[in-house]
Amino acid sequence: MRFSKEDEAFRQEVRSYLRDNLPEALARKVRDNQRLTRDDLTGWQDVLAARNWYAVGWPEAYGGPGLTPAQRYIFEQEYGAQNCPRPNQFGIAMAGPVIYTFGTDEQKARFLPRIRDNVDFWCQGYSEPGAGSDLAALATTAVRDGDDYVVNGQKIWTTWANWADWMFCLVKTDTKVKPQLGISFLLIDMRTPGITVRPIHTIDGELEFNEVFLDNVRVPVENRIGAEGEGWTYGKFLLEFERFSMSGSASSKRILGELTDEAALRGLGGDPRLADRLAQLRVELMALEQMELDLLNRVIGGENPGPEASKLKIRGTEIAQALTSLRLDICGPASLAHSEAYLDGQAEMPDRQAAGALAAWLNSRKLTIWGGSNEIQRMILAKQLLKLG
Amino acid sequence: MLRDTVARVAARADTPDLWAHVAELGWLGVATDEAQGGIGLGLAGAAALQEEFGRHLLNLPYLSSVVAAAGVLARCTDGPEHLEALIAGETRIATGFADLFGQRNDLRIEGDKLSGRVGPIEALDRADLVLITTPEPLLLPLDTPGLHCETAPAIDGRSTGMLTLDKVTLPAGARLAPDGPLYGIGDAVLVAAASDNLGLARALYDLTLEHVRTRQQFGRPIGAFQTIQFRMVDLWIALEETRSLTAAAIAATDAGEADASDLASAAWIRSLQSGHRIVEEAIQLHGAIGMTDEWHGAGFVKRFLVNELLIGPPQLHLPRLHPTAPR
Numbered sequence: 098m099r100f101s102k103e104d105e106a107f108r109q110e111v112r113s114y115l116r117d118n119l120p121e122a123l124a125r126k127v128r129d130n131q132r133l134t135r136d137d138l139t140g141w142q143d144v145l146a147a148r149n150w151y152a153v154g155w156p157e158a159y160g161g162p163g164l165t166p167a168q169r170y171i172f173e174q175e176y177g178a179q180n181c182p183r184p185n186q187f188g189i190a191m192a193g194p195v196i197y198t199f200g201t202d203e204q205k206a207r208f209l210p211r212i213r214d215n216v217d218f219w220c221q222g223y224s225e226p227g228a229g230s231d232l233a234a235l236a237t238t239a240v241r242d243g244d245d246y247v248v249n250g251q252k253i254w255t256t257w258a259n260w261a262d263w264m265f266c267l268v269k270t271d272t273k274v275k276p277q278l279g280i281s282f283l284l285i286d287m288r289t290p291g292i293t294v295r296p297i298h299t300i301d302g303e304l305e306f307n308e309v310f311l312d313n314v315r316v317p318v319e320n321r322i323g324a325e326g327e328g329w330t331y332g333k334f335l336l337e338f339e340r341f342s343m344s345g346s347a348s349s350k351r352i353l354g355e356l357t358d359e360a361a362l363r364g365l366g367g368d369p370r371l372a373d374r375l376a377q378l379r380v381e382l383m384a385l386e387q388m389e390l391d392l393l394n395r396v397i398g399g400e401n402p403g404p405e406a407s408k409l410k411i412r413g414t415e416i417a418q419a420l421t422s423l424r425l426d427i428c429g430p431a432s433l434a435h436s437e438a439y440l441d442g443q444a445e446m447p448d449r450q451a452a453g454a455l456a457a458w459l460n461s462r463k464l465t466i467w468g469g470s471n472e473i474q475r476m477i478l479a480k481q482l483l484k485l486g
Numbered sequence: 487m488l489r490d491t492v493a494r495v496a497a498r499a500d501t502p503d504l505w506a507h508v509a510e511l512g513w514l515g516v517a518t519d520e521a522q523g524g525i526g527l528g529l530a531g532a533a534a535l536q537e538e539f540g541r542h543l544l545n546l547p548y549l550s551s552v553v554a555a556a557g558v559l560a561r562c563t564d565g566p567e568h569l570e571a572l573i574a575g576e577t578r579i580a581t582g583f584a585d586l587f588g589q590r591n592d593l594r595i596e597g598d599k600l601s602g603r604v605g606p607i608e609a610l611d612r613a614d615l616v617l618i619t620t621p622e623p624l625l626l627p628l629d630t631p632g633l634h635c636e637t638a639p640a641i642d643g644r645s646t647g648m649l650t651l652d653k654v655t656l657p658a659g660a661r662l663a664p665d666g667p668l669y670g671i672g673d674a675v676l677v678a679a680a681s682d683n684l685g686l687a688r689a690l691y692d693l694t695l696e697h698v699r700t701r702q703q704f705g706r707p708i709g710a711f712q713t714i715q716f717r718m719v720d721l722w723i724a725l726e727e728t729r730s731l732t733a734a735a736i737a738a739t740d741a742g743e744a745d746a747s748d749l750a751s752a753a754w755i756r757s758l759q760s761g762h763r764i765v766e767e768a769i770q771l772h773g774a775i776g777m778t779d780e781w782h783g784a785g786f787v788k789r790f791l792v793n794e795l796l797i798g799p800p801q802l803h804l805p806r807l808h809p810t811a812p813r
Contacts, residue, residue, distance in 0.1 A: 098735075151764040182591035357809045366810065377800075380759075387730035409725045472716070478488035483695060483722060486710045 124180035130453025142215040152213040177347025188212040188219035199323040222266030233276040239268040258307035282328035301459035344413030407474035414464035421458040492538035497663025509575025533681040548607030554581035560603035564664040580613035599653040610647030611637040673750035683757035724760035
């Protein structure tokens with residue numbers, strides 16, 4: 098696909114801005130699979146916000162840069178090509194779009210600038226112990242009491258709740274109707290009394306998951322987005338947003354390049370079986386990229402690709418996981434030496450690539466689970482596109 | 487337009503003058519520039535036809551006699567005369583893909599004699615001339631002394647053959663002089679072959695989707711079962727991968743982009759991997775009828791397997807995408 102001269106100029110602009118402003122120490126952490134601190138992440142998001150590229154997908158009318166679909170794609174490609182940390186998406190790609198699409202003018206004025214400028218850190222209160230893929234089965238209730246809702250229940254797997262200022266949350270405001278009809282969309286200040294956050298270590302030792310207990314938490318009615326009982330519609334709207342941006346093709350391409358170099362450095366450059374695996378992943382990445390460009394062309398043509406974007410999430414996450422397996426195989430037994438201090442960025446290891454390889458493999462398991470598990474994506478495609486069942 | 491006519495031709499494919507008929511339709515010059523007597527639609531035109539051949543199971547040695555042969559002749563200073571006869575359907579040329587993409591051959595030159603084996607070659611038994619795509623391409627009459635053909639019908643009704651050269655003295659004019667490197671021909675062949683796989687895979691996928699929507703067991707369509715649904719989704723994704731990659735490879739090859747060769751190899755490799763999945767699942771999901779020769783899908787399955795054997799499996803083509811491969 099050919100981009101216009103203006104778009105290519107934009108590509109250069111993004112490339113140099115990221116290259117000139119990405120701190121080397123941070124890039125090394127990302128490349129070598131070390132954990133990021135809240136300051137690492139928000140510091141980098143400040144850099145993006147300074148150029149108004151944090152809320153990069155927002156239209157101009159709501160304070161965003163108003164990029165065209167082609168520029169938006171180019172931005173993602175350039176972003177993934179360098180070792181930039183994946184920014185917190187919950188404010189910019191989820192709360193923000195719901196607020197500017199369904200919120201009141203007051204809500205827009207109150208929340209949007211603080212999301213765009215990286216002032217507030219957001220998390221997502223969707224999953225519950227009894228409601229994962231079957232999200233409509235959620236049991237957290239919100240009962241109207243004067244100008245407040247009183248919220249009781251429990252959220253789980255809440256990424257970054259331990260760092261968040263705000264949580265957007267799906268709650269039951271009506272337990273008597275069909276599950277999908279009794280759900281509302283609330284914005285909850287994480288400092289409200291009655292909220293307890295308990296971190297859960299993920300299998301690789303990272304702290305990003307949390308349980309969030311809500312015990313008589315009073316949330317002003319003015320923090321409800323849209324109509325009471327319409328929350329399911331907004332939640333679903335978000336999931337489509339999420340799928341389109343989840344292929345990770347650009348960062349997978351970068352990682353494949355890094356692994357190719359790594360294999361050569363370790364004297365494996367002449368191994369024909371390894372060369373076949375690298376070539377095979379290139380083929381799959383090229384297919385992913387072309388599917389993405391085809392969808393982009395349809396978006397540019399004014400089409401809404403709808404559920405088809407699920408194919409990008411499915412293939413993109415499968416490829417990203419395969420790359421973590423390849424990294425382990427290239428690094429081999431050197432990956433055995435385990436150091437929590439290294440992963441936390443508090444100590445050095447002689448072989449940095451190998452030192453993060455197991456953690457990266459383990460952490461990548463989340464890719465096929467979150468954002469609507471790959472099984473949910475297949476259900477959506479089977480029902481909506483293939484018209485089966 | 488071009489695509490629509492393929493279904494009509496396929497419906498009367500058993501006419502003895504099929505080659506003359508498609509020459510009249512202009513198919514033999516689709517990709518050739520207008521200045522050289524063709525229609526000038528480039529690889530996009532040839533690949534569109536080839537996709538329809540796969541979809542309608544039309545057996546024409548198009549890859550060998552047109553995509554490869556017309557492509558090579560158009561780039562050779564002494565090619566125009568042969569090219570004109572080829573486009574008119576008067577001379578039929580079968581192509582042996584020696585040196586194009588590591589195709590199996592052991593051609594060797596000893597003094598001024600040529601020996602070795604080249605193949606497999608499609609429709610060798612109906613050719614007047616054979617083209618061997620070494621860097622300096624060779625065009626030989628099939629009655630050249632020392633040239634032996636062993637031909638055999640393939641399972642899908644096509645004819646294939648191996649060419650043996652036993653100390654062949656090259657006749658005058660056999661060495662063609664290309665005015666540039668020929669690797670673009672290999673790309674075009676791979677892309678057209680991927681298009682054929684795409685056409686037949688799409689037909690099989692459609693057939694299978696229709697089957698799981700309508701076939702009733704346990705009181706409901708088998709497509710209502712999640713295990714079938716998920717497999718159908720994976721087939722759809724496999725088809726999408728081939729479709730997107732092939733389209734990109736066609737555009738890149740026609741435009742002479744730097745990544746054309748990579749895309750062409752990737753399109754062919756993925757069309758095989760996707761194709762295997764679709765072919766095998768199509769049989770499995772159809773159940774016992776999928777094991778029969780009267781099943782509508784049988785022809786697509788056989789054509790796919792023959793395509794892979796003619797152009798070579800992923801293992802043969804992956805080295806072109808190795809990190810150390812020359813670019």
